[in-house]
Amino acid sequence: MSQPAVVQYALKERSVELREIPIPQPSRGNVLLKIAAAGICGTDVHQYLNEHSWPVNLPVVMGHEFSGIVHEVGEGVRSFAPGDRVVCETAAVICGDCYYCRTGRYHFCEHRKGFGQLQDGGFTQYVQVPVRCLHRVPKNLPLHLAALTEPSCVAYHATAVAGEIKPGMSVAVLGCGTVGLICVRMAKMQGGGPIVLTGLARDKNRLQVGKQMGATHIVDMDHDDLFGLVRQIHDGHGIDVVIDVSGRNRTLKDAIDIVRPAGQIIRAGWGPGAYNFSLDPLVHKGVRLQGVFSHNWEMWERVLRLLDAGKLDLSLLSPECLPIERWQEGFEAMCESRLIKAVLEPNGRMK
Ligand SMILES: [Zn+2]
Numbered sequence: 148m149s150q151p152a153v154v155q156y157a158l159k160e161r162s163v164e165l166r167e168i169p170i171p172q173p174s175r176g177n178v179l180l181k182i183a184a185a186g187i188c189g190t191d192v193h194q195y196l197n198e199h200s201w202p203v204n205l206p207v208v209m210g211h212e213f214s215g216i217v218h219e220v221g222e223g224v225r226s227f228a229p230g231d232r233v234v235c236e237t238a239a240v241i242c243g244d245c246y247y248c249r250t251g252r253y254h255f256c257e258h259r260k261g262f263g264q265l266q267d268g269g270f271t272q273y274v275q276v277p278v279r280c281l282h283r284v285p286k287n288l289p290l291h292l293a294a295l296t297e298p299s300c301v302a303y304h305a306t307a308v309a310g311e312i313k314p315g316m317s318v319a320v321l322g323c324g325t326v327g328l329i330c331v332r333m334a335k336m337q338g339g340g341p342i343v344l345t346g347l348a349r350d351k352n353r354l355q356v357g358k359q360m361g362a363t364h365i366v367d368m369d370h371d372d373l374f375g376l377v378r379q380i381h382d383g384h385g386i387d388v389v390i391d392v393s394g395r396n397r398t399l400k401d402a403i404d405i406v407r408p409a410g411q412i413i414r415a416g417w418g419p420g421a422y423n424f425s426l427d428p429l430v431h432k433g434v435r436l437q438g439v440f441s442h443n444w445e446m447w448e449r450v451l452r453l454l455d456a457g458k459l460d461l462s463l464l465s466p467e468c469l470p471i472e473r474w475q476e477g478f479e480a481m482c483e484s485r486l487i488k489a490v491l492e493p494n495g496r497m498k
């Protein structure tokens with residue numbers, strides 16, 4: 148039995164194609180997941196354009212943001228059964244035995260293999276996943292929105308775990324992709340304000356959605372004056388917490404320039420190329436720069452609670468759902484920022 152899959156096959160620009168691959172049998176401790184929806188992430192686009200800075204095991208089925216229904220369970224699986232609606236974490240493989248695995252911070256495991264990069268991911272109809280990666284989807288949350296739990300967890304990690312946003316603090320979110328937009332919502336929930344959101348001229352639509360998510364000021368970096376705006380906020384000394392989720396290196400320079408003395412910068416994205424600017428202002432301003440990578444089990448559970456309670460409404464992002472045959476359309480639209488989020492539904496719409 149075979150199935151279509153979006154496969155990256157070379158380290159060259161646009162070396163991705165639809166291929167037929169076998170449907171796996173779930174081995175011990177694993178389930179076979181029937182994919183309902185799989186989000187196309189900025190990192191998928193980086194791989195598609197061959198501008199990523201992380202290792203990829205070729206050929207690989209792409210996609211790490213997916214929801215689905217348990218189709219079949221392997222030996223020894225007790226906590227999930229066929230028919231369960233679930234979302235899946237990104238760490239397909241971890242050692243389970245190192246310092247970080249044993250302390251619940253398995254995203255730092257040196258043996259970690261992520262779906263869609265080092266292990267076959269979710270841009271296909273059926274994927275085998277370990278039970279430890281699964282979370283139950285609240286019954287009123289549609290599966291195509293549940294697929295966006297992963298970027299929500301990155302945003303939660305950046306704002307609510309690493310970020311020290313307190314009520315009344317000013318916040319700037321640099322970058323208005325899915326993670327950036329969700330960061331805005333999280334910052335608002337934490338009582339942050341004003342909340343500044345930046346993007347480029349082509350991001351007009353995303354910036355407008357940012358307003359609905361809670362941004363008080365939106366800045367088109369191609370035309371507007373971010374620094375002039377920041378001088379008008381509170382006492383004019385800068386932003387308390389700057390969250391950089393642009394995936395571009397030069398944005399860190401903006402973050403350093405607008406953060407207030409003794410403020411905090413959270414950087415939750417990365418990009419290729421060198422950082423050609425001085426980090427001295429970090430010292431001079433006594434600023435904390437904190438990297439944020441991935442997420443863990445507890446963050447997933449908390450985000451799912453927020454989604455269940457309707458406190459985080461992902462329908463505002465209006466994800467564009469496409470059948471797997473139209474994968475390329477989705478990738479190209481994400482490359483050009485024409486969509487906030489494209490989601491593949493390889494088995495059609497599932498409830
Ligand atoms: Zn992602």
Ligand SMILES: [Zn+2]
Pocket residue numbers: 241242243244245246247248249253256257258
């Ligand atoms: Zn480990």
